[in-house]
Amino acid sequence: MSSHGSSTQLLTRFDVSPSRRRKDRIARAMILAATVLALIPLALIVYYLLLKGLGSWSPSFFTTDPTGNTFFGSSNIGGIKSAILGTIEIVALASAISIPIGIGVAVWLVEYGRSSWFANTVRFFVDVLTGVPSILFGLFIYIVLIVGTGSSYAGYKGSLALSLLMLPVIIRSAEVVLLLIPGALRESALALGAPRWRVIFSIVVPTALPGMVTGVLLAVARAAGETAPLLFTAASTHNTNFNLGQFMNSLPVQIYSDVTSPTTAVVNRAWGAALTLVVMILLLNLIARLIARRSRLA
Amino acid sequence: MSTDGTSLRTAEMEPDDRVETSGREGGPVDPSTTDPTTIDSTITGAPITESSKPRATAPAAPSAAPAKQGLSVRLEALKAFYGASEQVKGVDLEFRANEVTAIIGPSGCGKSTMVRCINRMHEEIPGARAEGRVLLDDLDVYDSSVDVVAVRRAIGMVFQKPNPFPTMSIFDNVASGLRLSSRGRGNLDGKVEAALRGAGLWEEVSGRLSEPGAGLSGGQQQRLCIARSLAVDPEVILMDEPCSALDPIATLKIEELIDELKRSVTIVIVTHNMQQAARVADRTAFMLSGQLVEVGPTQEIFTTPSDPRTEEYVTGKFG
Numbered sequence: 056m057s058s059h060g061s062s063t064q065l066l067t068r069f070d071v072s073p074s075r076r077r078k079d080r081i082a083r084a085m086i087l088a089a090t091v092l093a094l095i096p097l098a099l100i101v102y103y104l105l106l107k108g109l110g111s112w113s114p115s116f117f118t119t120d121p122t123g124n125t126f127f128g129s130s131n132i133g134g135i136k137s138a139i140l141g142t143i144e145i146v147a148l149a150s151a152i153s154i155p156i157g158i159g160v161a162v163w164l165v166e167y168g169r170s171s172w173f174a175n176t177v178r179f180f181v182d183v184l185t186g187v188p189s190i191l192f193g194l195f196i197y198i199v200l201i202v203g204t205g206s207s208y209a210g211y212k213g214s215l216a217l218s219l220l221m222l223p224v225i226i227r228s229a230e231v232v233l234l235l236i237p238g239a240l241r242e243s244a245l246a247l248g249a250p251r252w253r254v255i256f257s258i259v260v261p262t263a264l265p266g267m268v269t270g271v272l273l274a275v276a277r278a279a280g281e282t283a284p285l286l287f288t289a290a291s292t293h294n295t296n297f298n299l300g301q302f303m304n305s306l307p308v309q310i311y312s313d314v315t316s317p318t319t320a321v322v323n324r325a326w327g328a329a330l331t332l333v334v335m336i337l338l339l340n341l342i343a344r345l346i347a348r349r350s351r352l353a
Numbered sequence: 354m355s356t357d358g359t360s361l362r363t364a365e366m367e368p369d370d371r372v373e374t375s376g377r378e379g380g381p382v383d384p385s386t387t388d389p390t391t392i393d394s395t396i397t398g399a400p401i402t403e404s405s406k407p408r409a410t411a412p413a414a415p416s417a418a419p420a421k422q423g424l425s426v427r428l429e430a431l432k433a434f435y436g437a438s439e440q441v442k443g444v445d446l447e448f449r450a451n452e453v454t455a456i457i458g459p460s461g462c463g464k465s466t467m468v469r470c471i472n473r474m475h476e477e478i479p480g481a482r483a484e485g486r487v488l489l490d491d492l493d494v495y496d497s498s499v500d501v502v503a504v505r506r507a508i509g510m511v512f513q514k515p516n517p518f519p520t521m522s523i524f525d526n527v528a529s530g531l532r533l534s535s536r537g538r539g540n541l542d543g544k545v546e547a548a549l550r551g552a553g554l555w556e557e558v559s560g561r562l563s564e565p566g567a568g569l570s571g572g573q574q575q576r577l578c579i580a581r582s583l584a585v586d587p588e589v590i591l592m593d594e595p596c597s598a599l600d601p602i603a604t605l606k607i608e609e610l611i612d613e614l615k616r617s618v619t620i621v622i623v624t625h626n627m628q629q630a631a632r633v634a635d636r637t638a639f640m641l642s643g644q645l646v647e648v649g650p651t652q653e654i655f656t657t658p659s660d661p662r663t664e665e666y667v668t669g670k671f672g
Contacts, residue, residue: 247533
């Protein structure tokens, strides 16, 4: 066989066949179409939020409380100060409750419980909790802490409802990240003569931190946008309030009541509040990521 | 103790450069060359003897001892289990103080499991347990009154894959053992430097101690892990195939380091590489199916083994 003959044979053998090229092109086109399709609603939401929300933004929008004077043609409906501060307070307390407990449960599941009977039972119920509709958490707190005690609505009761909602999200996401930490890392720390709890707090958790931050942020973002658990736990009010023992306004509840108003200015305030909520969560995301990145090499 | 360690290791740094140029890799297979001539000038009045039984009194005599000494380790009828399966089936074996003992044998023969029993890392695996006695000098590390954490401080471990803590800088990696065991007070800088010098890494990293440990090369990372073990001042260091993930040059550096380290610690090294055992070990133990077949001076094991199975293994007939 001549060398020329074998090289042309090689060329044809390594040619991409026309049918495979066609299939490849169709598959690529379909995947691209799916991506674009998924981006359309996202882009529309952001576009509409900016279009409608930015119009109602002004310095006084953030610095004044809603007046409650939402009648047709009223000139002064006020801003959303109490809703912003209320959301921050309620979500901060909910996070303070659910983050330590949630990460504690995840650490226990991974480092101690492993695949014991009790750990698997806990995992099962955490999964069940993940699927519970958010209004049920509100209902539960309402029945136990409001009807049950015969007391009134309060910001901290809203926080409790939100923390129940956040717990399963935090536990499951933190568990997944902790499971990714290689066992060799734990072993080398144990072999240095470190007690188990030091290994967990000084090696395992810091290594898992960036991943855990992501899971916690998901939970915080979800809680900050929830209306249903707050409606009949924290209720709503017009005034800015720093006492979590009293009625408290929040952005989702403000949006919920504004958007049903017949007054255009009030509906626009709902758009402005919605844009504010999205920007707040975005900012929180950025700050948390910066902190997590820095702590990696502290 | 740390100041002595520092001066000892500092004194050793000069000849460490010599390792690069002349070295003693001239006769790598002859274990008799593993006794360097410099040993008399650095360690005074502590000859390395064959009978090593009650050598060091206690590790808590800071300024009295001129140099830190290793302790002997004796296994008595050691058995190790994973659940119901017995991986180590009753091993009696002594690791003499300030000697390098290599453990060779085919994959799955229980070498690593046996070594992990010495610092009680075996029991960290769910369902794993050990029987028998492991005597550090004269202390049974499996005694109910013994704190497992203290055992692991006295018996350090270096693993197969270099595993510096990824969130920590070079300095923090070395200091981690001290900090994790709440002994991070005092002269931390000095201890870290001494440990890095002891691991032959100081020259390479002294200018960038705050950079991440994971940014070093594989061989440097492994020496960082050795420095990390050295920082807690162990009497024994267990090495579980420390060079199997390294290139030949990094391997050579670790082997030279092992030679230096045995002046102050007892070393047990598990290896798949018989040439490595021949190069670094004073004594070699051959294991098969969870049992100790033979142990003796390295040269004897490789030239005139008494058991035919050892001969077959070291000549490459199986394994």
